[in-house]
Amino acid sequence: MDNLTVDVCIAGRGPAGIIAARQLALAGLSVIIIDSPNHKIHKFGETLPGSAIRLLTKLGLQLIIERLQTEQHTHGNYSPRVGGNMSFWGSESPIISDALHDPYGFGLRIDRQRFDMLLAQYAHVEGTVQFSTNILDLKKDRNIWNIQLECGKSIAAKWIVDATGRSAKIIHLLGIQRHRGVPLVALYRTFKPAKSISLSKTIISSHKNGWLYAGKISEHKWVLGYHTIPKTAAVLHNSPIHWDEIIKTNTVIPTLFGELEFEKNVFCHDVRSIWLKQSLGDGWIACGDALLAFDPIAGQGLFNAIYTAMKAAETIVQYDQNQDVHQHYLTETHQIIKIYENRRYSLYKQEQRWLNSPFWKAHQMNTDSNRPNN
Numbered sequence: 001m002d003n004l005t006v007d008v009c010i011a012g013r014g015p016a017g018i019i020a021a022r023q024l025a026l027a028g029l030s031v032i033i034i035d036s037p038n039h040k041i042h043k044f045g046e047t048l049p050g051s052a053i054r055l056l057t058k059l060g061l062q063l064i065i066e067r068l069q070t071e072q073h074t075h076g077n078y079s080p081r082v083g084g085n086m087s088f089w090g091s092e093s094p095i096i097s098d099a100l101h102d103p104y105g106f107g108l109r110i111d112r113q114r115f116d117m118l119l120a121q122y123a124h125v126e127g128t129v130q131f132s133t134n135i136l137d138l139k140k141d142r143n144i145w146n147i148q149l150e151c152g153k154s155i156a157a158k159w160i161v162d163a164t165g166r167s168a169k170i171i172h173l174l175g176i177q178r179h180r181g182v183p184l185v186a187l188y189r190t191f192k193p194a195k196s197i198s199l200s201k202t203i204i205s206s207h208k209n210g211w212l213y214a215g216k217i218s219e220h221k222w223v224l225g226y227h228t229i230p231k232t233a234a235v236l237h238n239s240p241i242h243w244d245e246i247i248k249t250n251t252v253i254p255t256l257f258g259e260l261e262f263e264k265n266v267f268c269h270d271v272r273s274i275w276l277k278q279s280l281g282d283g284w285i286a287c288g289d290a291l292l293a294f295d296p297i298a299g300q301g302l303f304n305a306i307y308t309a310m311k312a313a314e315t316i317v318q319y320d321q322n323q324d325v326h327q328h329y330l331t332e333t334h335q336i337i338k339i340y341e342n343r344r345y346s347l348y349k350q351e352q353r354w355l356n357s358p359f360w361k362a363h364q365m366n367t368d369s370n371r372p373n374n
């Protein structure tokens with residue numbers, strides 16, 4: 001069977017691809033998922049925000065949350081509750097936000113591989129036809145996409161969903177423009193603190209050349225993320241010894257944790273904001289990071305992936321009856337991008353201590369001309 005015909009071909013099997021596949025299959029459409037075999041997940045220490053937990057519950061997927069919470073007692077998989085933030089941003093005084101006062105409640109610090117696996121299991125996408133291969137090319141002929149796969153098969157589909165994350169493979173193949181924000185690189189590594197610290201909050205601390213993120217990921221282990229300009233990131237990635245300088249020049253981390261015993265591996269991610277100027281077109285639609293990839297300071301990437309995937313599926317399902325849904329998706333995604341970008345800009349503007357640092361200068365640049373128009 002080298003040629004398959006389906007209603008929708010979904011590229012990408014992250015949270016956005018899984019949710020889109022589930023919602024489309026529930027509506028009775030035939031779906032196929034293609035995921036690249038080259039993509040490895042090195043995501044750990046991410047926070048599943050309360051807003052995403054509420055959305056999963058609304059979708060009938062609350063068992064995932066229950067499973068994540070119970071299995072830390074039975075199997076030692078650790079997904080601790082995140083009870084808010086302790087941020088040191090703009091001054092050395094902490095600003096504490098408590099999940100108790102958050103309408104969405106607590107979040108969970110998750111292991112992404114485990115979370116994605118549970119999501120696929122409870123969304124029942126295992127029964128969906130899936131290929132672990134690369135998409136080589138796609139062409140449209142009389143309203144049908146012809147999608148060529150590296151494994152030699154080809155797929156005929158009415159719709160193609162780009163859920164390939166930041167790589168936005170389909171968008172790339174279609175030659176569609178994306179807006180790229182200020183360069184930002186995140187370096188993540190794990191450490192054991194010298195001081196035992198019982199804190200369920202995420203720690204965020206600005207630094208003269210970037211900002212730090214720390215969160216507990218197991219009984220004795222924490223993750224530390226440093227977000228900075230590419231030049232500094234390259235130095236830190238190649239010689240982890242320079243991390244000591246970052247820690248020493250930060251007033252928060254050494255006070256809270258004492259000496260940090262770092263593990264060897266340093267994982268590097270491009271985390272600049274990127275968004276599509278147009279979120280859908282004739283027979284294609286983008287969701288999740290392929291549509292809008294947030295700066296991690298937003299802390300809402302997973303919510304955005306689940307929400308936009310749900311909306312993308314609704315758009316496809318309703319399209320034949322009501323073509324206005326096309327415009328609704330465009331308008332809503334445009335609105336999300338606008339709110340996100342205004343919020344990101346005002347957050348970075350709040351730090352006034354290092355106005356001459358290349359990092360803060362770049363992030364405080366007035367990006368009005370780049371922002372989505374009204």
Ligand SMILES: Cc1cc2nc3c(=O)[nH]c(=O)nc-3n(C[C@H](O)[C@H](O)[C@H](O)COP(=O)(O)OP(=O)(O)OC[C@H]3O[C@@H](n4cnc5c(N)ncnc54)[C@H](O)[C@@H]3O)c2cc1C
Nearest residue numbers: 012014015016036039046047164165169288289301302305
């Ligand atoms: C350092 C860092 C920290 C973050 N912290 C948080 C956090 O604390 N909270 C939060 O909510 N979000 C956080 N995020 C954001 C979050 O990881 C993303 O928003 C989320 O993973 C987006 O889901 P997605 O399904 O759109 O994309 P992804 O999860 O990236 O999934 C994309 C899928 O597409 C597949 N793929 C890629 N290329 C191809 C191709 N060519 N063909 C076929 N398949 C392909 C991949 O294999 C993958 O399975 C963080 C991100 C980073 C990088």
